[in-house]
Amino acid sequence: MRLSPQGRRVLGCLIEKSLTTPDHYPLSANALRSACNQSTGRDPVVDYGDDDVRAGIDDLKPHQLVRTEYARGSHVPKTAHRLAEQLDLDPAQQALLGLLLLRGPQTPAELRTRAARMHEFSSTELVEAVLGSLAAHRFGPLVERRDREPGRREARWAHLLGPDDTDTQGGPPASAGATGRYRRFHDAVTAADWDTAIDQLARDVTFRSPAVHQPYEGRLATATILRAVARVFEDFRYVDTFDEGDRAVLLFEARVGDRDLQGIDLLRFDDDGMIIDFTVMIRPLSGLTAVVEGMRAALDGT
Structure with missing residues (x-):
């Protein structure tokens, strides 16, 4: 499964919001655009318009990873992901996959810290165990452990749903203000x-x-x-x-x-x-x- 940059960002945002703000989920088009364009917890930062968000949703539809819902008495369509139904992923697996989609390759320690609002992991070892389950998924590996890079103490994990936005020049357009100098x-x-x-x-x-x-x-x-x-x-x-x-x-x-x-x-x-x-x-x-x-x-x- 190879998703576009917009598809990966939309899916990551849907995962995140379903776990952190369930009372405000599924997401309207405006809420989903705002989630995609957040300046925190995102790498890279993007400036998506409505067309970009629609392109992301359309990219997920052939894989049956999203569905459209309507609240009672409302004509405003809202979007939800279907990871539990389609890929049989539990909340812990969803949290880690969502973080990798939103922030690129990360170490187990970074994932444990950043996942706290989505799912509480009691140890880094538990994070590694869940990553292992995603790497050995019955529908095919969803993540992989990369070799430790020079100058790093730990190996990082990355998703396999498309090239990393942080590692390629073909990802979504970065915010005009974001430079990555840090x-x-x-x-x-x-x-x-x-x-x-x-x-x-x-x-x-x-x-x-x-x-x-x-x-x-x-x-x-x-x-x-x-x-x-x-x-x-x-x-x-x-x-x-x-x-x-x-x-x-x-x-x-x-x-x-x-x-x-x-x-x-x-x-x-x-x-x-x-x-x-x-x-x-x-x-x-x-x-x-x-x-x-x-x-x-x-x-x-x-």
Whole structure:
């Protein structure tokens, strides 16, 4: 089964909304267009019109993956997916396939974090087991495990319903504002490849820490901070991204000792695509306090 970019985006959105907002599902044409064009939880970000959404629905119809429904007393058609009937997929399988359709190849750990609103997985091992069931599906493999790429600590999984929008030039048109400049830094940090991450910093980068008032100036000072962060943070992972023009926002979660925390990396890029301004914010206060104490110890040891 090879679906068009529009078909993959529409199917992914229908899966997501059926699991996260069942009270507002199935989706009208307007709601489905809005879901396709969300700027969060999507890679790439697209700017679909009504014709694109209709093309996606039409692409799914020959595979009997969608149906049209009408609410009682309403003449507005709404669209629902038919994965349970056609492919015999349970909610856990649907959640993972939907994420792969919406965000491209991901590691089991990333999938577990991002699936939380759709389906709660108690462990990464359970995610891997469900992925295995999709790879061995009786109608043919729906996903595959890719070889670990250079610079990455974990292998990623990808769907098999068409070429990855993130890996090809023939996917749906990206939003005019989305540039993907953050991706090399994001992937290097995820892989704990700090040399590559630091290479993305401009020589005159300004780093603003959540712990001190005065900013750090220059690549060397910022690199020292980032390497200390790598020693202090545990279970660090990016959970979402926002990308617009010369700026990107990377949302992360981590642990320091017994404290869980959330934060954002605010990145601004120069004309060469290098990070020229880097601001970090962290919550809650107890997490920030643990970071300050850990960073002090790490920097004292350098």
